[in-house]
Amino acid sequence: MxxxxxxxxxxxxxxxxxxxxxxxxxxxxxxxxxxxxxxxxxxxxxxxxxxxxxxxxxxxxxxxxxxxxxxxxxxxxxxxxxxxxxxxxxxxxxxxxxxxxxxxxxxxxxxxxxxxxxxxxxxxxxxxxxxxxxxxxPEYDAGYAAGQRAKGDGVTSFLCVNHTIQQPTLAERCQGFADGLGVELGAAMLDSGTDPAEVKNKVLAYLSANPDTDAILTLGPVSADPTILAVEEAGLAGEIYFGTFDLGDEIVKAIKSGTINWGIDQxxxxxxxxxxxxxxxxxxxxxxxxxxxxxxPGFVTADGLTLVEKFAGEYR
Missing domain, CATH: 3.40.50.2300 (Response regulator)
Structure with a gap:
């Protein structure tokens, strides 16, 4: 019927x-x-x-x-x-x-x-x-576009902070980013979990063990918000290349301050x-x-924050 x-x-x-x-x-x-x-x-x-x-x-x-x-x-x-x-x-x-x-x-x-x-x-x-x-x-395509953008900005290595590694679609974002850069994903994808304190500590540990990391990619506010804190604590805010998927209040603030280079708005x-x-x-x-x-995907940078900032977490 x-x-x-x-x-x-x-x-x-x-x-x-x-x-x-x-x-x-x-x-x-x-x-x-x-x-x-x-x-x-x-x-x-x-x-x-x-x-x-x-x-x-x-x-x-x-x-x-x-x-x-x-x-x-x-x-x-x-x-x-x-x-x-x-x-x-x-x-x-x-x-x-x-x-x-x-x-x-x-x-x-x-x-x-x-x-x-x-x-x-x-x-x-x-x-x-x-x-x-x-x-x-399309998650892989979005990651690939982000990787190409980062490659154009001189990035050659990165950390992908995956807060829900059991979901294949999030891994596609990391893989697409690696392929866009033209590098192997390998151990660059971090299984961070969703607990904010754990995410922050795992990011800090990775950056300490891999000081030559050029960039960080987070996959949404769950991983981005504590990673912002980790970057600030490590004294790398505005120094390390930082991109993220999705938007949220803290992400918008970090884009505005220069801690995050861009956010991908789906x-x-x-x-x-x-x-x-x-x-x-x-x-x-x-x-x-x-x-x-x-x-x-659409890339949101500090130049286009007016409406995004107004409606972040509500309609954006």
Whole structure:
């Protein structure tokens, strides 16, 4: 049964219910669930929540945000299964681990739920699972572009601080950066963990053991914020080349001060906002963009901070 026919058949059966985290009221009856891999502690995802909230309000649909509190991918798989069982018109989900999540996502598609993959995964994986499309940043390509930029600035060696090494997509950022530089990744990728004190201490230890390191690449605020502190403590702020993925309050401050050279903005607001709009218009009017949507990468430097600084952590 197609999603449009299913909507007509079950429209009278949809009843508003309490939702977790972010929800908006629906006048049309559509219900969408966004499932992410993010733990509750990762504030970067507040922008995602703001994106679906605004889209839900503007489109007049219900939107629910669900995530595994600790970031456990197996727990996320169960959440996708639960979301599918609740009978939504669509599911928007990250694909942080294809091996673990492809089964539940495929099952949702097979049951007639329209799915859009966002943030992590790839267009090829989305197509393989039967999802409508992919909205996000091609991670390897973003890392490669960053590596080429750093190479042009004279960087020949680096440390990549990976705070969630079990997620393949983050490793792609490190590998892309190494390939863009034209060097081996090898031991340059540091398994830092997510505890801020541990991240800081591991970065300090690496820099002490490898004093010729030209640059540091962090993969988001979880690793960037404590690395900023490590660089400052080591007396290297403004001296060592420092790039990061994603934005946040501390990252913006560090770009402004010259500690960080640039941040890669994958525009998470669009990753959340656009799928809600696309699904709603698809179900109401049968229209669908013909291509996947790359939301990034875009490089943010000190010269372009006005709007970023104003909306960092909210819409940027």
């Amino acid at each position: 197609t999603s449009l026919v299913r909507k007509l058949a079950f429209a009278t059966a949809l009843v508003a219910a309490p939702f977790m985290a972010v929800t908006t009221a629906s006048a049309e009856g559509e219900k969408y669930v966004l499932v992410s891999h993010a733990p509750d502690s990762d504030s970067w995802w507040n922008t995602i929540k703001n994106g679906i909230a605004l889209a839900g309000e503007q489109m007049g649909v219900e939107v629910e945000y669900r995530n595994p509190p600790t970031g456990d991918i197996a727990d996320m798989a169960r959440i996708i299964e639960q979301a599918t069982a609740s009978g939504p018109n669509g599911i928007i989900t990250t694909l942080a681990d294809y091996d673990v999540l492809s089964g539940p996502i495929q099952a949702a598609v097979d049951s007639g739920v329209d799915v859009i993959i966002m943030n992590t995964g790839s267009p090829d994986q989305a197509r393989e699972l039967g999802a409508l499309m992919y909205v996000g940043q 525009q998470p607001f669009l990753q959340a906002y656009l799928p809600v709009v696309i699904l709603t218009n698809y179900h109401r009017y049968g229209v669908l963009p013909g291509n996947n949507i790359n939301s990034g």
